[in-house]
Amino acid sequence: MIPAPLLIPQRVLLGPGPSDVAPSVLAALSKPTLGHLDPLVLRAMDELSEMLRALYRTRNEWTFATSGTGTSGMEACLANLIRGGDRVLVLAHGYFGLRLAEIARRCGAEVTRVEGAWGRPSDVERARQAAGGGRFALVCAVHAETSTGVLQDPAPLRALADELGALLVVDAVTSLGCVPLEVDAWGIDAIYSCSQKGLSCTPGLSPVSFSPRAVERIRARAQSSPTFYLDANLLMAYWGGPRGYHHTASSNLYYGLHEAARLALEEGLEARWERHARLGAELAAGLEGLGLELGVAAEHRLPQLTVVKIPEGVDDAAVRGALLERFGIEIGGGLGAFKGKVWRIGLMGSGASPRNVALVLSALRAVLGR
Amino acid sequence: MIPAPLLIPQRVLLGPGPSDVAPSVLAALSKPTLGHLDPLVLRAMDELSEMLRALYRTRNEWTFATSGTGTSGMEACLANLIRGGDRVLVLAHGYFGLRLAEIARRCGAEVTRVEGAWGRPSDVERARQAAGGGRFALVCAVHAETSTGVLQDPAPLRALADELGALLVVDAVTSLGCVPLEVDAWGIDAIYSCSQKGLSCTPGLSPVSFSPRAVERIRARAQSSPTFYLDANLLMAYWGGPRGYHHTASSNLYYGLHEAARLALEEGLEARWERHARLGAELAAGLEGLGLELGVAAEHRLPQLTVVKIPEGVDDAAVRGALLERFGIEIGGGLGAFKGKVWRIGLMGSGASPRNVALVLSALRAVLGR
Numbered sequence: 081m082i083p084a085p086l087l088i089p090q091r092v093l094l095g096p097g098p099s100d101v102a103p104s105v106l107a108a109l110s111k112p113t114l115g116h117l118d119p120l121v122l123r124a125m126d127e128l129s130e131m132l133r134a135l136y137r138t139r140n141e142w143t144f145a146t147s148g149t150g151t152s153g154m155e156a157c158l159a160n161l162i163r164g165g166d167r168v169l170v171l172a173h174g175y176f177g178l179r180l181a182e183i184a185r186r187c188g189a190e191v192t193r194v195e196g197a198w199g200r201p202s203d204v205e206r207a208r209q210a211a212g213g214g215r216f217a218l219v220c221a222v223h224a225e226t227s228t229g230v231l232q233d234p235a236p237l238r239a240l241a242d243e244l245g246a247l248l249v250v251d252a253v254t255s256l257g258c259v260p261l262e263v264d265a266w267g268i269d270a271i272y273s274c275s276q277k278g279l280s281c282t283p284g285l286s287p288v289s290f291s292p293r294a295v296e297r298i299r300a301r302a303q304s305s306p307t308f309y310l311d312a313n314l315l316m317a318y319w320g321g322p323r324g325y326h327h328t329a330s331s332n333l334y335y336g337l338h339e340a341a342r343l344a345l346e347e348g349l350e351a352r353w354e355r356h357a358r359l360g361a362e363l364a365a366g367l368e369g370l371g372l373e374l375g376v377a378a379e380h381r382l383p384q385l386t387v388v389k390i391p392e393g394v395d396d397a398a399v400r401g402a403l404l405e406r407f408g409i410e411i412g413g414g415l416g417a418f419k420g421k422v423w424r425i426g427l428m429g430s431g432a433s434p435r436n437v438a439l440v441l442s443a444l445r446a447v448l449g450r
Numbered sequence: 451m452i453p454a455p456l457l458i459p460q461r462v463l464l465g466p467g468p469s470d471v472a473p474s475v476l477a478a479l480s481k482p483t484l485g486h487l488d489p490l491v492l493r494a495m496d497e498l499s500e501m502l503r504a505l506y507r508t509r510n511e512w513t514f515a516t517s518g519t520g521t522s523g524m525e526a527c528l529a530n531l532i533r534g535g536d537r538v539l540v541l542a543h544g545y546f547g548l549r550l551a552e553i554a555r556r557c558g559a560e561v562t563r564v565e566g567a568w569g570r571p572s573d574v575e576r577a578r579q580a581a582g583g584g585r586f587a588l589v590c591a592v593h594a595e596t597s598t599g600v601l602q603d604p605a606p607l608r609a610l611a612d613e614l615g616a617l618l619v620v621d622a623v624t625s626l627g628c629v630p631l632e633v634d635a636w637g638i639d640a641i642y643s644c645s646q647k648g649l650s651c652t653p654g655l656s657p658v659s660f661s662p663r664a665v666e667r668i669r670a671r672a673q674s675s676p677t678f679y680l681d682a683n684l685l686m687a688y689w690g691g692p693r694g695y696h697h698t699a700s701s702n703l704y705y706g707l708h709e710a711a712r713l714a715l716e717e718g719l720e721a722r723w724e725r726h727a728r729l730g731a732e733l734a735a736g737l738e739g740l741g742l743e744l745g746v747a748a749e750h751r752l753p754q755l756t757v758v759k760i761p762e763g764v765d766d767a768a769v770r771g772a773l774l775e776r777f778g779i780e781i782g783g784g785l786g787a788f789k790g791k792v793w794r795i796g797l798m799g800s801g802a803s804p805r806n807v808a809l810v811l812s813a814l815r816a817v818l819g820r
Contacts (some may be wrong), residue, residue, distance in 0.1 A: 179678070276698060284700040
């Protein structure tokens with residue numbers, strides 16, 4: 081039995097990502113496939129690198145995209161920077177901080193995991209104490225924790241990393257394109273994100289950027305990284321210089337991300353940040369107006385991902401099911417320690433619109449009977 | 451400076467992949483993006499698994515796609531099956547056999563690499579002697595070597611693997627959908643392929659399949675695999691059973707591969723194999739008619755990828771450049787030891803048509819002045 085062609089409806093994606101993809105990005109995804117070494121693809125990659133530099137606010141030469149989702153970018157940063165036995169300090173106050181620690185462990189690091197309460201940012205002073213003045217290879221933190229909706233300011237981590245002799249690795253999966261992010265000004269050495277949240281492309285690519293110091297460390301490896309697929313030395317030879325074959329990248333995903341990055345830069349980063357801040361605040365006020373309690377205090381709240389506590393006696397799955405079935409709206413459930421306890425409502429990239437704020441508030445009011 | 455939107459021409463892709471993507475597959479890629487845990491996406495994944503089983507001729511429960519290119523599938527098979535110190539026997543007579551050995555080494559295996567001449571299949575008897583009757587965890591080989599255009603029959607490797615107590619791992623990147631492949635009948639324990647060759651989708655997904663024995667070995671790991679992104683235990687929990695979040699897979703790539711698999715099964719595997727065989731033979735005869743020498747003897751030649759020796763005095767880059775510029779035709783150059791020495795002409799999936807055979811022969815005749 082051969083299944084029928086897929087019939088895919090138009091949803092409104094207001095979960096933790098993917099976010100709604102703009103029509104011109106969807107159209108770009110279906111332009112004719114080209115070879116991964118076609119001169120036109122190589123030129124598109126150069127333009128993509130340049131746009132990713134602008135989005136990350138960096139002059140880092142090695143700014144490109146791995147052929148995988150955000151987790152591939154996380155693994156690329158860690159597997160290339162960690163050498164067996166390295167000490168790695170991870171600030172974890174949510175699911176993705178814990179994932180950073182887990183991947184660092186698999187890469188052979190001796191991990192010091194500083195766990196903070198879910199729903200708040202990590203305390204840098206506590207991390208400093210946990211490090212105990214030792215030498216570390218990396219300090220890792222999550223800029224926008226997708227599981228809790230918490231913003232962590234990476235800037236103060238630079239001083240800590242310097243004290244420990246470490247490079248600073250930042251997870252920007254849910255922050256890029258949504259909230260202020262300044263890779264060079266904040267002294268970030270390695271950063272990764274995704275294509276499907278603040279940039280509103282389909283998933284499948286992870287923008288990464290390495291500082292000159294990080295590249296030096298990667299180039300100086302005596303032992304090759306444990307991963308071949310995400311080996312940064314091989315990826316750098318494909319994205320620049322010799323243009324050597326490493327893997328058969330998807331031209332179509334490049335087209336999509338190229339168009340999504342174009343749209344973000346056409347809007348302008350400051351305007352985009354302002355739009356997310358304004359609409360996130362509107363959504364938060366509207367949710368509180370429905371008598372719902374938010375998961376994060378205003379000063380640490382992500383405008384692009386609002387975490388709401390599920391009220392006592394309300395059936396998580398039933399509410400999300402009704403939003404999906406009756407209104408075609410996706411919101412996110414909880415992850416890890418927050419499973420069954422919170423909803424996560426995303427307003428990301430092209431999905432961050434007054435229309436979507438109005439829609440989700442109205443639909444939630446109907447489903448909750450408020 | 452924000453770059454202009456990409457203008458992508460219609461090429462004819464007759465290299466080693468990607469192959470030309472059918473219009474309905476391109477259209478599928480731009481259907482509305484959905485969340486990776488949307489019930490409709492989960493259903494599409496179930497259908498995709500079922501179709502991949504049919505394409506691989508297997509009843510293996512764990513038949514799914516990793517979110518990456520063919521190399522991600524190679525790494526997924528090796529990194530999940532190898533435990534540090536395991537002995538791994540690799541038959542290598544080309545670039546991708548060598549890549550298998552390299553990735554196995556990075557996974558901590560003690561690799562016995564049996565190197566054969568490029569342009570011929572590996573000699574199973576030599577591999578048996580090299581193994582010296584020892585115990586091995588894996589025997590690895592490439593079904594269709596993309597760098598040399600050589601077909602290796604995997605069936606006789608089952609007996610060798612049995613003698614060594616090993617699982618049999620096969621690279622089907624360039625074979626799936628083009629030439630006969632019988633995962634269950636041939637006793638293959640782990641296999642991986644790609645989306646962009648015999649199946650004619652865009653790159654970005656790697657169909658993999660694990661036999662029950664392979665799954666048992668993966669589930670019994672005491673140490674987690676070095677890769678988190680490609681951890682088969684976590685991927686199995688996403689593709690089946692608990693449907694746990696692991697990574698944010700691209701619904702759009704799933705749509706594309708779903709449609710490509712549908713088209714392959716609508717045609718029928720036997721009909722598809724016959725079409726490739728017939729057109730590959732036509733192309734080979736046509737190339738010899740132009741006075742060109744083929745790289746592989748007829749009995750070991752891949753119909754879907756014909757390797758041609760570049761005639762003395764002919765400029766490799768100039769010829770491929772002229773085909774691309776004047777005719778919009780991509781053919782492949784040589785890889786590794788064959789760089790600058792051969793061309794690789796692919797007739798894969800929807801690109802394997804009488805029209806393309808006629809076109810590439812005529813264009814080559816014009817460019818070579820024959």
